[in-house]
Amino acid sequence: MNKQKAISKILIFEGLDKTGKSTLRKELLSVIPHQMTIDRLVMSQLVYDKFYNRYDNTRFIKNVIDILKPISIVIFVKCSYDKYIERCKNTNHEILSKSDFEYQLDLFEHTLFQLNYNTIIIDTSKDTIEESCSKLLSELNTLDAYTEVDK
Secondary structure, three states: OOOOEEEOOOOEEEEOOOOOOHHHHHHHHHOOOOOOOEEOOOOHHHHHHHHHHOOOOOHHHHHHHHHHHHHEEEEEEEEHHHHHHHHHHHHOOOOOOHHHHHHHHHHHHHHHHOOOOOOOEEEEEOOOOHHHHHHHHHHHHOOOOEEEEEO
């Protein structure tokens, strides 16, 4: 029976709007088609609840994170403000002020640090999506996130 490498953890893509999360996720799935991935989850909930002053369900979310930590890796996708503006204009998306953009970025980085989550940070500002995916796969290699499975 043939063996192939597979990533043994769920990959959770987090980050601000228009940073390339969904695009990077799709590119990864073209390389590793059966990989379990999630486009945003509880980390975004924590950040946006704080940013928009919504109901604070931090305790519940932290319980969910404690369950997910051993079986997942957060892929934090970010980009520069200039790249963000370019992408928003290309998709007719609402543009945050620079201070709101930086505040959301700080909230994500602070939340990741506080939760001590196993995280890979990918900056999509200057690389093509293929280059970003290659960097992600390389980072996953350093985390020893792979296992062998039957083909």
